[in-house]
Every structure is written in structure tokens, then in C-alpha cells.
Amino acid sequence: MTGSKALEKCVNIEDLRRLAKSKLPAPIFHFVDGGAEEEVTMRRNISAFDDYEIETEYAVDVSSIDTSTTVLGQKIDWPVMTAPTGTVGLVRAGGELDAVRAVAKSGTIYTLSCMANVTLEEAAAASDGPKMFQAYTFRDRGITREFLARMKDAGYEALCLTYDVPVIGMRERDQKTGMKMPPQFSLKELFQFAIRPEWVWRYLTGPKFSIGNVDRYMGGDSSDVSTVMKFVNSQFDPKATWKDAEGLIADWDGPVAIKGIMTAADTDRARDVGATAVIVSNHGGRQLDGAPAAVDRLQTVVEANDGAMEVILDGGIRRGQHVVKALGMGADACMIGRPYLYGMGAGGEAGVSRALTILREQFERSMALSGFVSVSDISRDRVTRRS
Secondary structure (H helix, E strand, O other), rough: OOOOHHHHOOOOOOHHHHEEEHHHOOOHHHHOOOOOOOHHHHHHHHHHHHHHHEOOOOOOOOOOOOOEEEOOOEEEEOEEEEEOOOOOHOOOOOOOHHHHHHHHOOOEEEEEOOOOOOOHHHHHHHHHOOEEEEOOOOOHHHHHHHHHHHHHHHHEEEEEEOOOOOOOOOHHHHHHOOOOOOOOOOHHHHHHHOOHHHHHHHHHOOOOOOOOOOHHOOOOOOOHHHHHHHHHHEEOOOOOOOOHHHHHHHHHHOOOEEEEEOOOOHHHHHHHHOOOOOOOOOOHHHOOOOOOHHHHHHHHHHHHHHOOOEEEEEEEOHHHHHHOOOHHHHOOOEEEEEHHHHHHHHHHHHHHHHHHHHHHHHHHHHHHHHHOHHHHHOOOOHOOOOO
16 A cells, blocks of 8 residues: 555544554654653543533534634634654654644644754744744753744744753653664664664665754764763753743743643743743653643633633644634643654655644534534533533
């Protein structure tokens, strides 16, 4: 079966996940697919959506569904954007550029991680669609501030500040599968890579694996990627505070989303330091295992926010009905990470497009079946928690 036919046969995100698993070396697939420790939080991010139900209304004219909305100052065609995902080049060489093109065609916002394998300038040049750049408050604040200057020069519309990584979470699955960064073709891992020759060929002949946005800060010593990764890991700052966020927001002077908000108290703090949006997220269950599912914290954040900032839900979105539920609970938009990476692993840019198409079609169908004509119709009184 050709690649395009295999993608066409995928009717949901789980189908793309299985196809990606068949194409990627085991360590790479599990790096994308896995979470922290026992992965309870990661699984709950998805299953918690089953605890919520959509109350339907019929005899409504749903012949024309309007999915458009405005988020982070950008008018987008539908309320799903991509979450920042680092080292996408492991899934497919040049993967970030595949994704940014597919996301632009889908009419929504692409978010580039500072841990990307391409530079923010390269991603900006790949499409004219709206983009957000995600940064951490590095120990060397000068690096983060230079990111902001580079963003302005490259034309990024929004900044995403991530604060849920004071230290790196324990990814036990990566240790068990022998995942290393960059991938190492030692005897122990050789077989797992050898049975995926297409991936190996792309990796060896495609763009050199690097952490594009931080190479320049290595003092000329960026040839050894393991050295670069050690440098990056050393930059995560457990001392970063809200005061640091306030200074960076003032320096950027544009739409800012703070990612990793799960409580009313942090919602208040994000508003106080000048954020224009908060992203309800537990980092895809890749940091603290035992944290609540993101959707279970959405109502708390929405109520504390009281309309002051935009609220974006990140975590567990696998179907269009999940988006309807999140919007019905007060979110302005949602983010996806693994779903588009499964598409990328399954078929590059075409696979990312397939993932986005699947979710958008499901979203439109769920709206019609619920009696919602536009995004603004999706109200909080129509999504209830199962008793």
C-alpha cells in the first residue's frame, strides 16, 4: 500500500498512531508516545473527556457551520492550534517545516518550540501562516531575551512562556527503550533502527540533527549534539519566578500565553504579570505523574480568570468532540501535540495534514450533531459532568 493510500485509510487519530508506530524506530515512537513515570496523568488527559457530556439540541439549521474564531489576536479557521513540541526532527528530518506548512494550510496557528531542530527564522520563512514561539526562562536570561528580539525580526505574532519544567520529568519509558538524543546506532539499539530503513535513510541524508535555536550560544562548540543537549538541560532554571515572567512579557509587548496553568492561584498570578492568555496544561503528562487531567482543571481556571485572558486547553485532545467539550467548558481554543506528530510519523507533511483534517471534520460534525452553528454558540450550559 502506498503512503497516500495508507493515510487515506486512517479515519481517526488512533489509526495514525498505529501507522506511525509501524514506520518509526521503537525508541523514537515511544519518545513521542510516552509520558512520565507510570503515565497515569498522560492516560487521564484522554480518558477524563469521557466524564463530560454534550447536551444536544435539534431542529436547528446546521447546513452551514462556522468554525472560525480569534485567538492571540489572530483570526483562525478553527479553534485548534499545535502545541510546542521539541526535537520534532527525530520523528522526521525537517519535520518542523513539514508541520508549519500543513498548519498554515489548515488555517490555524503553529507553535514552534525553542527546542526545535530548525531555527525560528527557518520556520518563519516556511509559510506566511500565524506563528507563536515557545520559550523557557533560561538561567541565562540573555538567551531568552534574544529569542524575543529574533521573534520580532522574524514576524512571530505571539509568545508562549512555559513554566512547568523547573526540572526534567522522569520518562521511564525512554530509559527502557534505549532512547538517546541524538539517536545512537550502538549494537544494543541497532536492530530497532535497522527494521525501519526509511527512517534511517531520512535521518542520515536529511538535515543534520541539531537544536537549531541554541547552537549559536555554544561558543562555537555545537558539533557534538550531546554537548548541546547537556547545555540546554542545564539552562532549565528551578529559580525562575513570576517576576521573571513579568519582565519578559514587558520586553515582548504583544500577545503572551503562559503554559502550565492548572490552579486558580496561578491563573491570578498570570493575569497580574500581564499575560493575555493562559494554557491549561500538564505538559502532556510528561512532567509530574499524578497531576490532574488538564480538562479536569479547565473549569477552575475559567472561573478564576473571569474573562480577563483567553484560555487554551492543552492535553488529551484526540477527537473533535473533545474540542466541543473544551469550548463548552469555557476554553477559547485547544492545542494538540501527539496527534499531529503521529501524522508526521505516518507520512510527513501529508500526514500532519491528515491529522488536522480528521480532527476538523470530527469537530464540524460534532458541532452539527449538537446543534451548534458557530463557535460562539458552544455555551457552558450545554456541557455537563456525568454524575
